[in-house]
Structures are given as structure tokens and as C-alpha cells.
Amino acid sequence: xxxxxxxxxxxxxxxxxxxxxxxxxxxxxxxxxxxxxxxxxxxxxxxxxxxxxxxxxxxxxxxxxxxxxxxxxxxxxxxxxxxxxxxxxxxxxxxxxxxxxxxxxxxxxxxxxxxxxxxxxxxxxxxxxxxxxxxxxxxxxxxxxxxxxxxxxxxxxxxxxxxxxxxxxxxxxxxxxxxxxxxxxxxxxxxxxxxxxxxxxxxxxxxxxxxxxxxxxxxxxxxxxxxxxxxxxxxxxxxxxxxxxxxxxxxxxxxxxxxxxxxxxxxxxxxxxxxxxxxxxxxxxxxxxxxxxxxxxxxxxxxxxxxxxxxxxxxxxxxxxxxxxxxxxxxxxxxxxxxxxxxxxxxxxxxxxxxxxxxxxxxxxxxxxxxxxxxxxxxxxxxxxxxxxxxxxxxxxxxxxxxxxxxxxxxxxxxxxxxxxxxxxxxxxxxxxxxxxxxxxxxxxxxxxxxxxxxxxxxxxxxxxxxxxxxxxxxxxxxxxxxxxxxxxxxxxxxxxxx
Numbered sequence: 001x002x003x004x005x006x007x008x009x010x011x012x013x014x015x016x017x018x019x020x021x022x023x024x025x026x027x028x029x030x031x032x033x034x035x036x037x038x039x040x041x042x043x044x045x046x047x048x049x050x051x052x053x054x055x056x057x058x059x060x061x062x063x064x065x066x067x068x069x070x071x072x073x074x075x076x077x078x079x080x081x082x083x084x085x086x087x088x089x090x091x092x093x094x095x096x097x098x099x100x101x102x103x104x105x106x107x108x109x110x111x112x113x114x115x116x117x118x119x120x121x122x123x124x125x126x127x128x129x130x131x132x133x134x135x136x137x138x139x140x141x142x143x144x145x146x147x148x149x150x151x152x153x154x155x156x157x158x159x160x161x162x163x164x165x166x167x168x169x170x171x172x173x174x175x176x177x178x179x180x181x182x183x184x185x186x187x188x189x190x191x192x193x194x195x196x197x198x199x200x201x202x203x204x205x206x207x208x209x210x211x212x213x214x215x216x217x218x219x220x221x222x223x224x225x226x227x228x229x230x231x232x233x234x235x236x237x238x239x240x241x242x243x244x245x246x247x248x249x250x251x252x253x254x255x256x257x258x259x260x261x262x263x264x265x266x267x268x269x270x271x272x273x274x275x276x277x278x279x280x281x282x283x284x285x286x287x288x289x290x291x292x293x294x295x296x297x298x299x300x301x302x303x304x305x306x307x308x309x310x311x312x313x314x315x316x317x318x319x320x321x322x323x324x325x326x327x328x329x330x331x332x333x334x335x336x337x338x339x340x341x342x343x344x345x346x347x348x349x350x351x352x353x354x355x356x357x358x359x360x361x362x363x364x365x366x367x368x369x370x371x372x373x374x375x376x377x378x379x380x381x382x383x384x385x386x387x388x389x390x391x392x393x394x395x396x397x398x399x400x401x402x403x404x405x406x407x408x409x410x411x412x413x414x415x416x417x418x419x420x421x422x423x424x425x426x427x428x429x430x431x432x433x434x435x436x437x438x439x440x441x442x443x444x445x446x447x448x449x450x451x452x453x454x455x456x457x458x459x460x461x462x463x464x465x466x467x468x469x470x471x472x473x474x475x476x477x478x479x480x481x482x483x484x485x486x487x488x489x490x491x492x493x494x495x496x497x498x499x
Contacts, residue, residue: 008307011313012306015281018039018041019040019043019286023047030059030063033064038066039069040060040068043079044399044400047080047083056118067283069119069285071123072114073090074090075092075093075140076397076484076485077400078486080117081400084401085400085402087486088110092141092142093483095143096144097371099370104157104159106367107125107156107157109364111166114161114166116336116341122167123171123285124168125154127150129150129200136180137176139469141396151203154170155210159211162213164340167252168214169213169254173218175190175219176190176219178192178201184394185261189221189229190223194225202242216254217255218276233279238279240280251322253283257288269298270298273301277315277319365492368489368491372481373470374496375478376477379463380434381497382434385426385429385435386405386408388415388438389415389442390415391448403467403490406487407490408494418451421451427458440466440467440485441469443468443471443472444468449472456476464478465497468484
């Protein structure tokens with residue numbers, strides 16, 4: 001391979017964020033980092049504990065200068081706490097509280113933990129305005145339904161993360177909140193005019209850009225007024241015209257995972273890589289599915305596209321310069337001390353003592369307590385039976401544990417699939433005992449609503465805990481809304497129940 005070919009391959013590889021299985025770095029990843037690979041995206045299957053993650057990122061840094069990213073939104077979408085649930089509530093809870101300083105502190109705490117583990121890019125926050133209640137992929141990941149509220153909390157989240165030199169990645173541009181289709185599975189359409197798009201979807205991104213967001217993530221959504229039927233990720237009109245041109249953004253543009261079916265079933269993985277680079281993307285998140293063979297095929301296709309004139313080499317050079325600037329800005333892990341992580345996790349600065357406003361340590365729990373809402377009067381618990389209504393996880397969230405079990409150790413916990421639940425049997429089991437029903441986004445699942453309604457009809461003294469968006473509630477029963485299913489949300493709900 002000539003020096004020119006090696007240089008071009010290095011530029012092509014430098015645009016890729018790859019993934020791999022396991023808690024240690026495979027040899028191929030270390031080898032490709034030596035040859036200019038852009039970086040990696042970590043998932044729950046790469047995480048055991050913070051010490052292991054730091055060892056992993058240290059090994060990656062020893063081989064190159066990688067961007068090391070993951071999705072740590074707090075709330076339902078967590079990677080560092082994938083196996084136990086996040087100690088921080090997500091955006092819906094923070095939006096419900098509507099205290100931008102609290103949002104800033106929560107995201108600073110998240111950023112400190114990431115930086116201490118060697119992570120320099122957090123694929124958060126979600127800046128989507130969740131105007132579609134039946135949205136299957138955003139939901140509690142959004143700060144809310146009002147553009148101004150979402151904008152001010154997006155800014156606070158960006159400032160919190162970047163105050164500890166972890167780059168924020170504001171997503172999903174130009175907005176995924178008005179969709180009823182999951183882009184992991186197909187191409188959603190946001191069919192609104194430019195005026196609505198500017199006033200609603202784009203408002204949080206415009207604010208985040210003004211706040212200095214280091215990166216923006218594309219959405220695999222079609223916006224006919226801008227992109228026609230093409231997903232924004234592949235659209236020069238969206239990325240170069242709208243984001244770079246109209247909004248004036250000159251930071252790093254990161255794609256959402258290219259292994260999602262909105263891309264793979266339309267133009268293919270390698271084809272999508274070329275098209276999104278041509279459209280204006282700088283870093284391509286490949287997602288968890290592509291293998292090393294896929295990675296090599298993508299690099300080969302990018303190189304071929306340059307050679308054949310389908311992709312300007314200057315586009316790769318521009319991307320490389322932006323990514324290099326991001327790397328030079330980001331924190332090194334040794335710059336974040338354990339004392340700083342502890343102080344930020346405990347909410348230091350809330351009242352000058354490292355204690356949060358409730359007198360207990362932990363900014364995450366403090367935020368969850370402020371978000372939780374009780375309607376009606378919950379009866380004192382007597383030998384409680386807790387029925388947790390199983391809800392299939394979304395692909396973005398994954399199989400993160402949720403529920404109230406850890407905080408009600410003396411309760412009997414029964415998790416049921418709503419379609420197969422034995423209502424009579426559950427009621428018989430609950431006879432003479434307190435009945436607590438825990439649901440997640442009941443408004444999106446007919447079978448969940450039917451089960452809850454049947455139990456509440458027979459037992460009006462039931463307490464219902466909604467750990468998704470509180471869109472639907474039964475006509476009677478005490479009702480607790482947590483605005484998320486993180487560990488902190490569950491603890492805050494149980495505290496209300498047992499107060």
C-alpha cells in the first residue's frame with residue numbers, strides 16, 4: 001500500500017466509532033487504533049464496574065487517541081449502571097422539576113463519573129421535544145413537550161457535562177420527538193412545515209449550539225420539508241444546509257448508530273457511511289452489530305468513494321480536524337479525582353455542605369424526590385403484594401433492571417406479563433394485604449391498562465406507580481408518577497409510599 005493509500009485509509013478509519021463485545025479490548029480494535037481508528041462506543045456489555053471501565057479505556061488510549069463514547073443519559077438509558085439501574089433520574093423527571101441548576105448538577109455528576117472512567121464523549125442529552133405521547137423511542141428521555149422548557153434544560157445538561165470536559169452530544173437532530181416509529185426498526189417521518197420545525201424541533205438545538213455543545217447527533221428521521229424521504233443522517237440539506245448553514249454549527253456531527261434498520265434496510269451499512277460523510281457527518285457511530293469484517297468493508301467503501309469521486313477527500317480532512325479539536329479539548333481521566341466525583345455525585349454546592357436539599361447525600365436521589373408526584377392518599381402498607389407489569393424494553397434502553405423491589409425488601413414482588421396475568425389469582429393472593437401495581441408507560445400498552453383497570457376495579461385501595469410518562473391513570477386508586485424507571489426514581493416512589 002502506497003503512502004497515499006495509507007493516508008487515505010487512515011482518514012477513512014478516523015471517522016468511525018466501532019463497538020465490540022466483552023469487557024476488554026480485542027486485538028483488532030487496538031491494532032486499528034494504531035492505524036487511526038476514530039474511537040469506540042461502549043455498551044452495557046462492555047461494563048462491569050468503574051475500575052474495569054477505566055482499565056479498558058486506558059488500554060484503548062495506549063493504542064491511539066480514541067474518542068471513547070457511550071450513551072449515559074441518566075434515567076432509563078444508562079451504560080455505566082446498565083446492570084443495576086441509574087442512580088440519576090432522566091430528563092422527564094428533571095423537566096418535571098424544572099430547576100435548571102438541578103439539571104446542571106445532575107449532568108455534572110454524570111460527567112464526573114464518565115471522565116473518571118476515561119470517557120470523553122457522552123451521547124446525551126436528548127433535546128427532542130416529545131410532542132407525540134405514543135413515541136416508542138423517546139418518551140422519558142425527553143425533558144418534556146414544550147420547546148422552551150426542553151431548550152433551557154438541554155443547555156443546562158450541556159453545561160453540566162462540559163464543565164468537567166466531557167463532550168456533550170445533543171440528539172437527535174433535527175428532532176425525534178414527534179414520531180410514532182422507532183428508527184431502530186424503520187424510517188420515522190416528521191411531517192411538519194419549516195415554521196413548526198424551527199419553532200419546535202430546532203429550538204433546543206439552537207440553544208445548545210449557543211451554549212457551545214461540542215457535538216450533535218443526527219436522527220434517522222425523514223423531514224419532508226427538508227430532506228424529502230431521505231433520513232436526516234444521509235441528507236446534506238439537513239446536516240450541511242440546516243445544521244451547518246442556518247444554525248451556524250461548526251462542531252462535530254456524530255451519526256446515530258448506522259446499524260439501525262432505518263439505514264441498513266435502505267442504503268446498507270457501507271453505503272450509509274459514505275452518504276452521511278458526504279452529507280456532512282464527522283464521526284460515524286456504527287452501533288453494536290457490525291463485526292470487524294463490516295468495519296473493514298466500510299473503510300474500503302469510503303476509500304473507494306474518494307477514489308471514484310463520490311466523496312471529496314476534503315470532507316474527510318475536515319472531519320479529522322474537527323475530531324482532533326474535540327480530542328484536544330476533552331478531559332484526561334487523571335484530571336478527575338475520586339474526591340471530585342464524590343463531591344459532584346453528592347451534589348456539592350447545593351447548600352455548601354455536599355448535602356442535597358433533603359439532608360441526604362446524592363444529587364440523583366434529591367432530584368428524583370423532587371420529581372415524584374402522589375395523587376390521592378396511599379394507604380399504609382400491610383404485608384404488601386407488589387405486581388410489576390412487565391413492559392418490553394426498547395432497543396435504546398436495553399434490558400436495564402427496573403421496579404421497586406430493592407426498596408421494599410419485605411414485600412412479595414410478582415412480575416407478570418399483562419396478557420397472561422391471572423387477575424383472580426392475583427386478587428386472591430392480595431386478600432387482606434396492601435396491593436401495589438407498578439407499570440411503565442401504561443398509555444402505550446392496551447394490555448397493561450386492562451390489567452391495571454381490572455385490579456383497581458376490584459381493589460379501589462390499590463396504589464399504582466407509573467414509572468414511565470404519566471399520560472394515563474386509572475379512574476380511582478392512589479397514583480404515584482415517577483417520570484422514569486431509574487433506581488433513584490424507584491427509591492423516591494417507595495419513600496412516598498412508606499412515609
